[in-house]
C-alpha cells in the first residue's frame with residue numbers, strides 16, 4: 001500500500017524533529033498534502049496508527065492539511081487556485097500557465113509538550 005510507505009517516512013521525519021527536542025513528548029503530527037499527491041487520508045491515518053501501535057507515537061494525533069492545486073501565469077505573474085481543471089489565467093486569459101503547488105507532501109509541524 002502506497003500510504004504505508006508514506007506513513008513510514010512521516011514517522012521518520014517526525015522522529016528526526018523530536019530528536020532536536022530532548023525530553024519533549026509528541027502531541028500532534030501535522031502533514032501538508034497537496035491534492036495532486038492523490039493520497040487517501042483515511043488510508044494514511046490507518047497506516048500511521050498501525051505502525052505506531054505500542055510506541056510512544058501511539059496516541060499522537062495525525063492532522064492532514066490538504067492544499068489546493070495552484071498555477072502561476074507567466075504573463076501577469078499571478079498565482080491562482082485551479083478549480084474544475086481550468087488552467088487558463090483568470091486575469092488575462094492566457095491558456096499556458098504553470099503548476100506551482102498542490103503536489104506537496106511534507107511535515108507541516110510537530111506539536112510537542114515539554115515535560
Ligand SMILES: [Zn+2]
Nearest residue numbers: 073076089092
Ligand atoms: Zn495572466
